[in-house]
Amino acid sequence: MTHPVDLLAEYAAGTLHAAEHAAVRAHLDGCRECAEQVAGWRAAARAVSTDVPEPPGPELVAAVLRRAALTPRPRPAARSAWRLAPLLLRAQVRLVGRSVWIASALVMALGALLTVVGANTGPGAPWAPTVLALVAPIVAAGGVAGLYSPARDPGYELVASTPAPRRLILLARLTLVVGYDVVLALLASVALVLFGGETGGLLHLVGAWLGPLALLAGFSLVLGVRFGPDVATAGALVLWTLRLLDGSALTAGLRAVTGPVTALWSTQPLTVVAAAALVLTGLLLAGREEPFPVVNLLSRRRY
């Protein structure tokens, strides 16, 4: 055995698996150098546990339960909603995670680039609305998918034990991410109208992606809250693929499925209503996991 330098600290701490522990022990019998290392780690271990007082007994549990019962998520009483909102939004920017912001912008930029390239080399048909109607929704759905995931939220327990209800936090994040994506798509649209030779007009172009973006984001939100980010991403991709393949020979047999998806893939009253219903469902579901009676969002204005 070469010197197991890497294992000596864990050996001294007693956290090695039995087999590794036995191997290191056997090595130590013949190796003074490693034995001295272990002695050093043991000294550090003694130092760590020296003069540590006894932990509080079960009275701490009672105190915690009392605190939980007496202060059912203390509310931000001192601050008005208007002053709290910007603070909440700013805090969420950091918690949503840098990767979401960067990836969204990159994909959207790629979509715009593709449009410009396609307009110059492609079929010449209204190409920009088609591309943006595909790119913008999937960017939003991807960003929304992970918004309500304890596993991906670095501050989850802090959120759970602080005054703001989880639904409010989710709503704040949703506003941020979807708002950001809408701004990105708007910028892309303006750029395409100004420089990309898009002739259909800005409103027509925005109409092509706004409805689908809201719909797919709402869909992703519901799946994300209920089943987690992976299912949400996958579900959004399935819908997206159905839309993408509609009309191609590949999905000729699936017309019954792809048809309605395509029909909804625009900005119209039905799409808006469906998107709103999905977002509402997502927010309602988000409160259900709480071990405490949920503060109803609508009744919050009483405080």
Add this chain to the structure above:
Amino acid sequence: MTARIETVTWVTGGPGLSLRGSDAVSDEALLRATAGGDPRAFAELYRRHASGLFGFLYRIAGDRAVAEEILQDTMLAVWRSGTGFRGHSAVRTWLYGVARRQAHNRLRSLVPPPVTLADVPEPAASGPGPEEIALVRADMAAVGAAMAALPAGHREVLALAFHAQLSHADIAQVLDVPVGTVKSRLHNARARLAELVATDEEASR
């Protein structure tokens, strides 16, 4: 230890987990029951981890009362956010992550040590220097004083490794750094501790 469980049975109401022979119940089951609002499971979860968590918090807070407060914050967060645990790590590791965040929340000054060139894992040790020998031979009072003088980031990693007895992989999860960084931080912490003990001895000579 069993007496402790009995003293908290007053908080129980209605059916819950049977904790008879409670070591047979896994931490995961206890946390699930806790998330469902079972105070007995919560008390048992606390009993199992009180000593480790408290030692860890005492080491980074450096003060008994503050450590107790953070431990309360931690358990309150566990009671309220038990549903947030999704099984990507052991419950124990998760608990230390919660405790650490609560500690950082309260002790805003607590910053992790900057990653420097010295954080690169050390090559095979070149044998203990005179300082290391001083550490091995030092008496507890001297070691305790040196411990208190150690930077917070070093105390933190030492406490996780030797008091809480987490594996290096688990510590990496708690601190959210690569395993290599855990190992080098531990080496640096021990070296610094040995240095402090040695200078202390020199001064008192």
